[in-house]
Amino acid sequence: MKISNETKIGALTCISIVLLILGFNFLKGKSFTxxxxxxxxxxxxxxxxxxxxxxxxxxxxxxxxxxxxxxxxxxxxxxxxxxxxxxxxxxxxxxxxxxxxxxxxxxxxxxxxxxxxxxxxxxxxxxxxMGTIDEAFQKIDPVLIEVKKAVGSLDSVLRNVNGLLDDNAKEAIKGTMLNLNKTTANLAISSASLQNMLDPQTGAVGKTMNNLSSVTGTLAKNNDQIEQTLTNVNKTTANLANLDLQKTLTTLNGTIDQLKTQLSSESGTAGKFLNNASLYNNLNATANKINLLLDDIRVHPKRYVSISVFGKKDKSEPLAVPLPDTVNAPYTH
Incomplete structure (x- = not known):
């Protein structure tokens, strides 16, 4: 069956009208379901x-x-x-x-x-x-009114101040402003100096921090040795704490007292040595005899040693008293 062109055009027109209506309803928010x-x-x-x-x-x-x-x-x-x-x-x-x-x-x-x-x-x-613009103006308008009032008040204050100040006061204010400018310039210079000090590369603070970091790094590397040293110190202090120093001091005091007793008593050997005069006299006599013998050997050496094959032995009388000594102290009798 052959379909005529008029029928095709009519069908396409109907389909287009339906799609147009559906699309219009869709844009209006109507659901197809x-x-x-x-x-x-x-x-x-x-x-x-x-x-x-x-x-x-x-x-x-x-x-x-x-x-x-x-x-x-x-x-x-x-x-x-x-x-x-x-x-x-x-x-x-x-x-x-x-x-x-x-x-x-x-x-x-x-x-x-x-x-x-x-x-x-x-x-x-x-x-x-409210609308966006109306809401914005409603928020801005009170601010503008307050700003206008503040400007009016400031203008009145400035007029009053200008009326109160004479020429000298104005010159003083001008000088104060100049000093303030100098102060701000000095502050700028100080700020630059401070900035140089705080410079991480060349500043003194930066170098100090680098040195501090180096010291802390060294301490971190030697942490084990430091811990070992502290352990040894703890052990030493613990050993010292465990020592009975009071008992040792008591024993030492007793020994000193016994030594004093023995030295002050004439019954002991040390006491006799220190307190008995006979030992001193015997030692003094022995020293005199030794000095006499030495002087006799020095004066009459042939009596004791023969140094010549053909010489004769010295038969003179031995010394009865030591010779006087002018260098050292004189002999005691």
Missing amino acids: GKNEHFYAVFDNIQGLANSNPITINGKQVGTVTATDGGRDMRRIVVTMTLNQTLDIPDNSVVTIVPSILGTTSMDIKLGNNSALYKNGDTILTKAT
């Missing part, structure tokens, strides 16, 4: 809100605006919101209009925390918001 839910909100000012503007919850688009109706008096505008999915919206939720200077005005639903939910066709509570 028929699961749309409709809610309403009433505003005094919709701030440029129009059909097909998005409706968001927590930043996600969940529907679009499908109608705005203000009646004949336009005092209360009813906005029809079409959601393209079934959502649980608590009955204390609030819807607001979010204006935008550069973008598209949208509606935002702030979810509440009640367990009861809005039903399809209910009117959601609204909260009025």
Whole structure:
């Protein structure tokens, strides 16, 4: 069966019209599945809100605006919101209009925390918001008023000060400002010097920190030796602490007392040596005899040693008393 060109054109035209209607409804927010839910909100000012503007919850688009109706008096505008999915919206939720200077005005639903939910066709509570520009000017305007007042007050103060100051006071203020300039210049120089000191490469502080780092590095390398030294010191101090020094001192004192007793007593050998005069006299006599013998050998050596084969032995009388000694102390008798 052959299809005519007129039939083909008619079929394509019908298909195009259907697609156009479906696309228009889609742009308006209507769902093809028929699961749309409709809610309403009433505003005094919709701030440029129009059909097909998005409706968001927590930043996600969940529907679009499908109608705005203000009646004949336009005092209360009813906005029809079409959601393209079934959502649980608590009955204390609030819807607001979010204006935008550069973008598209949208509606935002702030979810509440009640367990009861809005039903399809209910009117959601609204909260009025100002436009972005109006809100900005409302915040800026009080600031501008306060700034204007402050400028006026400052101008009055400056006039009063200018009237009170004479020429001498003005010159003094000028000198003070010059001194302040010099002070700031000195501060700049001091700041530069401080910067040089703090320089990590050439500054004194940087070098000090490098030396400190070197010392700490050396200590870290010798940590084992230091710990061993401290261990030895601890052992030594522990050994000294364990010594019974009091007992040793007591014993030493007893020994000294015994030595004193023995030295002061004439019954012992040491006491007799120190306290008995006969030992001194005997030693003195022995020394005199030795001196006499030495002098006799020096004066008459042939009597004791023959140094000549043909010589004769010295038969003179031996010395009876030692010869006088002019260098050392004289002999005792």
